[in-house]
Amino acid sequence: MSHNNHKPARRSGRRHEAEGFTCINCKLRVPGQAWGTKHRNHCPACLYSRHVDDQPGDRACSCRSPMEPIAIEAKSDGEWSIVHRCTGCGVIKLNRIAGDDSERALLNLALRPLSRPAFPLDDAR
Numbered sequence: 001m002s003h004n005n006h007k008p009a010r011r012s013g014r015r016h017e018a019e020g021f022t023c024i025n026c027k028l029r030v031p032g033q034a035w036g037t038k039h040r041n042h043c044p045a046c047l048y049s050r051h052v053d054d055q056p057g058d059r060a061c062s063c064r065s066p067m068e069p070i071a072i073e074a075k076s077d078g079e080w081s082i083v084h085r086c087t088g089c090g091v092i093k094l095n096r097i098a099g100d101d102s103e104r105a106l107l108n109l110a111l112r113p114l115s116r117p118a119f120p121l122d123d124a125r
């Protein structure tokens, strides 16, 4: 007979994943766990991230600069990712959206090119 304990599942040994962080842009205190993501790495309010990972979750990068959300990638299956560009070193990364990301902030980001068209939209047919 085995005895199941009811501790929350911790499948990986990394300690940092659940610790959360303070948003480098808007100073929101962000908890580490969020629905829909294993590696919370951006602020659910303003969507800023911070360049701390080489690979998702490894916290191995020493850049530490803010990463600005610059665009939304929408895959054919409807999954959205945020395109982040590091304001320090310029690297661009894709990060899946989390379940509690601000829908308003995501939509603002997705609609940004339409609000600042580089050509007359009336002619684009």
Ligand SMILES: [Zn+2]
Residues within 6 Å of the ligand: 023, 024, 025, 026, 027, 028, 043, 044, 045, 046, 047, 048
């Ligand atoms: Zn923020």
Ligand SMILES: [Zn+2]
Residues within 6 Å of the ligand: 051, 063, 064, 065, 086, 087, 088, 089, 090, 091
């Ligand atoms: Zn960087």
